[in-house]
Amino acid sequence: MxxxxxxxxxxxxxxxxxxxxxxxxxxxxxxxxxxxxxxxxxxxxxxMFWQRQGGVRHFFEANIPEFTIQSGKLSVPGGYHREGADYYVDINTDASHKIDLNAQETRTLMALKSVVLLGDADQLVMKNDSGGIAADLRTIQFHDFRDGISKETLLSLTGYVKWGLxxxxxxxxxxxxxxxxxxxxxxxxxxxxxxxxxxxxxxxxxxxxxxxxxxxxxxxxxxxxxxxxxxxxxxxxxxxxxxxxxxxxxxxxxxxxxxxRNTGDDRAPRTSDTSVRAVTPELAPEEKQSGEDEAASGAERETEAQTETEAQTATEAETEANDSGDKDTAPDESAGEKKAADNTAETPPRDDITPSDGWSF
Known part of the structure; x- marks a missing residue:
């Protein structure tokens, strides 16, 4: 909020x-x-008004004079008069006093004051234009009030004013x-x-x-x-x-x-697409799979080549060892062969002796 x-x-x-x-x-x-x-x-x-006046009852007691309304007539002993910069209140209940709304004095008061309250024994006239441009003029006739009303009656109703407010x-x-x-x-x-x-x-x-x-x-x-x-x-x-x-x-x-935002959207895709194409080209699934197969085959071939190289190295080492052993044993083998040839020449096998040789003891 x-x-x-x-x-x-x-x-x-x-x-x-x-x-x-x-x-x-x-x-x-x-x-x-x-x-x-x-x-x-x-x-x-x-x-603020409530705090300043000390409550509704205290306000009524301080600002409302003693009055009675009996048999359709208002009675305010001694009258009541208040006047300020923006308001005018005058209540006179003498029998000889009557409110004349067409009088020049009354019209002047209505024009100069925002709040005007005038009263006599028969009626009460209220004018209030503080809430708007046009004056709000109301009249209360006391002949409508047949029952007796006094200030004490009004003060007894102040307990309901709070709920009314x-x-x-x-x-x-x-x-x-x-x-x-x-x-x-x-x-x-x-x-x-x-x-x-x-x-x-x-x-x-x-x-x-x-x-x-x-x-x-x-x-x-x-x-x-x-x-x-x-x-x-x-x-x-x-x-x-x-x-x-x-x-x-x-x-x-x-x-x-x-x-x-529209300008940024028009520029951003071109730049991002170009950078992607230039830096990290995206391969199709088949190309990715074939690349993986080629990598695996290359690894296998490399392993086989390494194995063959190790085997060839071992074979060459064994051959060199055999050659050195043959050189060392060659004289002995030649002497043995010569001795065997001499023995063969000196003692021929008995199968070669025939009766014509002339054996004599």
Whole structure:
């Protein structure tokens, strides 16, 4: 809630996210703005008044004179008169005094004072224009009151005033909330036309939410004015102009952000694709598989070649060893062969002796 409040006040570029908020969150935010207006326009002034006067009963005792209404006639002994910079109160119940609304003196009072209360024995006239431009004039006729009413009767009812103020506060807050949504509907229609002119196209629901968040600044200003006693109906028109101005500025920020993002999207794919192709070309699945098979076959051939090399080395070493052994044993073998040849020549086998040789003993 407070994050949305800060964004709506100070960060126009966040309005793209604000206008996409859920409906429940948007209604809660609008209720928060109405609560801000209700607090500064009703609750806080009433609380300060209550604290300053010491309660409703004490206020009535200090400011309401002794009076009685009997048989349709008001009686205020000695009369009652109060006058200030912005109010005028005069009650005179003498039989010879009658209120004349067309008298010049009365018309002058009505024009100069915001709050005027005039009374005689038969009627009470109240004028109050502090809440608007036009005067609100009301008249109470005492002939409608047949039962006896006095100040003590009025003071006995002050216990119900607190509950009446609570109910009135709830009704006033509901009125603020309904008025906020109705005025936001009017501003949303104007904002939709303004967005079309700026070049931002959104649905009406998003425009309605955008307008609601754009009213944060004007609501805060009106609330502060009400808190300091400067509340008037004339603040509504500058507030509408300020809201539409914020909508236009937020739309320009959204359009600029959209153009920047589109430009970045147009440039980014080309650069990334080129770098991928140049640095890490991507192979098809069949090529990857054949490459893996070739690598495995190369490893097997390398292993076989290494084995053959080791076997050849071992064979050459064995051959060299045999050759050196043959050289060492060759003289012995030659002598043996010669001796065997001599023995063969000296003792021929008996199969060669024949009777013709002439054996003699």
């Amino acid at each position: 407070f994050k949305d409040f800060r964004s709506a006040l100070f960060r126009l570029k966040d309005y793209r996210q604000l206008m996409r908020r859920r409906t429940g969150r948007f209604f809660a935010y609008c209720a928060f703005l109405c609560l801000l207006t209700w607090l500064t326009g009703f609750a806080l002034p009433l609380g 609570i109910i009135a506060g709830v009704i006033i807050y509901a009125g603020f909330l309904i008025g906020f949504f109705l005025l936001n509907l009017v501003e949303a229609v104007l904002a939709a036309l303004l967005l079309r002119f700026v070049g931002v196209y959104t649905d009406f629901g998003s425009t309605y939410r955008l307008t609601g968040y754009a009213r944060t600044m004007s609501t805060l200003i009106v609330a502060l004015l009400a808190l300091f006693g400067f509340d008037t109906d004339l603040t509504m028109y500058p507030a509408v102009v300020l809201d539409l101005f914020i909508v236009a500025r937020a739309a320009q920020c959204m359009r600029a952000a959209g153009n920047a």
